[in-house]
Amino acid sequence: MHSSAPMSPGTYLARRRAAAGLEVEDVALRIETTPYPMNLRDRVAWLRNIEQDVSPLTISTAVALQQLYPFDGEVLIQLCVCVDNPAKPPPAICRVCACTQHDACRNGDMTCGWAEDDLCTSCAEEPRFATAHQCAPADAAGQAAV
Numbered sequence: 001m002h003s004s005a006p007m008s009p010g011t012y013l014a015r016r017r018a019a020a021g022l023e024v025e026d027v028a029l030r031i032e033t034t035p036y037p038m039n040l041r042d043r044v045a046w047l048r049n050i051e052q053d054v055s056p057l058t059i060s061t062a063v064a065l066q067q068l069y070p071f072d073g074e075v076l077i078q079l080c081v082c083v084d085n086p087a088k089p090p091p092a093i094c095r096v097c098a099c100t101q102h103d104a105c106r107n108g109d110m111t112c113g114w115a116e117d118d119l120c121t122s123c124a125e126e127p128r129f130a131t132a133h134q135c136a137p138a139d140a141a142g143q144a145a146v
C-alpha cells in the first residue's frame, strides 16, 4: 500500500465537516433532504455511515450537505473515481482540513496555499492541528519574519 493513498470520499466529507466546526449531530439536525423519512438518531447513523464509506452518497445528499458546509463537488467526484481506479492521480487535498484549490481556507482576504503536498498553510500554522496529528510545529526556526 502506497503511503499517499487518496483520501476516501467519506473521509473528505468528514474532514470538511469538522473544518467547518460541525458535529455529525449538527448536520443531522439541519439537513433537509434524506433518502427516506428518518428520525434524528437514524440520520446521525446514516451520516456516519456515509463518512465511513459504508452508505452510498447520492447526488441529492451531496447537494444537501453542501448547503451546510463548504466542499468541492468536483474533488468529491474525483475521489470517487480514484476508488474505482487506483491508477488515477488523486486531487491535491489538505490532509488535515481537506481544503483544496477551489475551496481554500480564508483568513480575511487571505487564502491558504500549500505548505506541503498535502498540507495547507493555515493548517501548518495551526498548532492545535499539529499536536492532534503529532507533527511537531516548526518552532523557532523560520518564525522570525512574523
Ligand SMILES: [Zn+2]
Binding pocket: 094, 095, 096, 097, 098, 099, 105, 119, 120, 121, 122, 123, 124
Ligand atoms: Zn488545511
Ligand SMILES: [Zn+2]
Binding pocket: 094, 097, 099, 100, 104, 105, 112, 113, 120, 121, 122, 123
Ligand atoms: Zn487550507
